[in-house]
Amino acid sequence: MADGFAEYRKRLSHWLPLDLVEIEPGIRGKGRDAARATFDEGQRVLAAIPKGALVVALDGRGRTWSSEQLAQRMETWRGAGRDLCFLIGGPEGHAAEVTARADETWSLGPLTLPHMLVRLVLAEQLYRANAMLANHPYHRA
Template identity: 50%
Template sequence: MSGWVQQGYDEYAKRLPRECSLVLKEIAPGKRTKNSDIARIIKDEGDRMLAAIPHYAHVVSLDIPGKAWTTVELSHSLKRWQDSGQNVALLIGGPEGLADSVKTLAKESWSLSPLTFPHPLVRIIVAEQLYRAWSVLNNHPYHRE
């Protein structure tokens, strides 16, 4: 990833306290060529994603058909996730989206927007929104309505 992407992600991830830490596990996308078997590539990416999920994690897919949350709704979800004591795995798919096996495992599906964002930007948006949701829960001045 470009330096600005890493810098943006790191800025918000480091702001989160230890009890709400954000850990990025990047799954390399499959190689795509003009004659690639896209269905196989998506399945392989999904298999690698599933293997990277911590045991007993609460899985949330990030997908356009998911639920679009307001910041306050996201903060309620964050609180619920924290109260559960489980790790939470937020899964973002490759260029063609998430494998069906990943979608099936997800307990929730979150849509950032009906717009399509470049994947590097998505990681920054997710990190910033999680920090914003945390700030709502903790009456931190970062979030102002």
């Protein structure tokens, strides 16, 4: 999955940079408070968001988009002239403060997916959306 992410990151570089910033997870385990871990994680996420960035939180309660709809969103986001920041939550999801900071929430669907797979799907879908906007033949739906 890491190789797949790296491949789409490389392909995307023609249209936009894709930087991966990993946040230290909250401490979880037996006898630990999961809510506190999520809150602590959230504070680190908020601190890492670039000033003025347009924030899209991946969240199961967010809106689902087809690839075509994502391309339309990408065109709107690019037109805003702001950095884009996509957030993938921890095991319990995003802290409430992170969701409140998000400009939009996006759901990849009702499944719970591991982080590495979400990264790969996110990178591939961003590549697909940008390819569609560039009239590149990658998307063949």
